[in-house]
Amino acid sequence: MVRKLLMTNPDFRELVRVHGRHRIVRLIPVSAVGADFAGIGPDGQVEKRPDGEVRPSNVDAPLSAVVPDIFEQVEHQVDQARPHALMEDVRRQTAGGPGVALAELGSYVARAAGTLNPLYSVFLGEAVMELERGRAARQRLSERLLGEAEREVSEFRDARRRVMRSLRSRVDVLEGRLPSSRLSDD
Numbered sequence: 001m002v003r004k005l006l007m008t009n010p011d012f013r014e015l016v017r018v019h020g021r022h023r024i025v026r027l028i029p030v031s032a033v034g035a036d037f038a039g040i041g042p043d044g045q046v047e048k049r050p051d052g053e054v055r056p057s058n059v060d061a062p063l064s065a066v067v068p069d070i071f072e073q074v075e076h077q078v079d080q081a082r083p084h085a086l087m088e089d090v091r092r093q094t095a096g097g098p099g100v101a102l103a104e105l106g107s108y109v110a111r112a113a114g115t116l117n118p119l120y121s122v123f124l125g126e127a128v129m130e131l132e133r134g135r136a137a138r139q140r141l142s143e144r145l146l147g148e149a150e151r152e153v154s155e156f157r158d159a160r161r162r163v164m165r166s167l168r169s170r171v172d173v174l175e176g177r178l179p180s181s182r183l184s185d186d
Helices: 002-007 010-020 061-092 098-115 116-177
Strands: 038-040 046-048
Touching: 002 010, 061 116
Parallel strands: none
Antiparallel strands: 038 046
């Protein structure tokens, strides 16, 4: 009855038509106190019933319906942005590695080329070996950080999916009881 009355209003029908193109529009009956808490008295005023008990109805349904819709709209962006941010963290933590050190060492060798003696050669060889060990350690660190980042993203996705399934099941129950809660322009 409420749905039919609302859909006879041209402005409301237009609202459903416009918004229904990109998302589901629902009419959800919600009560903070329940259907049996109050009634209409003999004088036409709303009165609390003497035996009325607070029994909220469907107060969680609007949120259960909207949150999954919002998450679906931004899921693609989140799924792409999060790994990029984590990779940037890995790059920042491993920045200035062997390449910077080799550039500094090359600069030093170029300045000292004319006065290079055997001791410098030994020092240079040891420095290159140390840089290589540092590069390998940084590579292991990068792989470990990347693995941790991938695990974190995976755990986040799994948690989000569990929450979405729970919310969607609440909406499925509502729509099973009230199939006309989905509005359309027809």
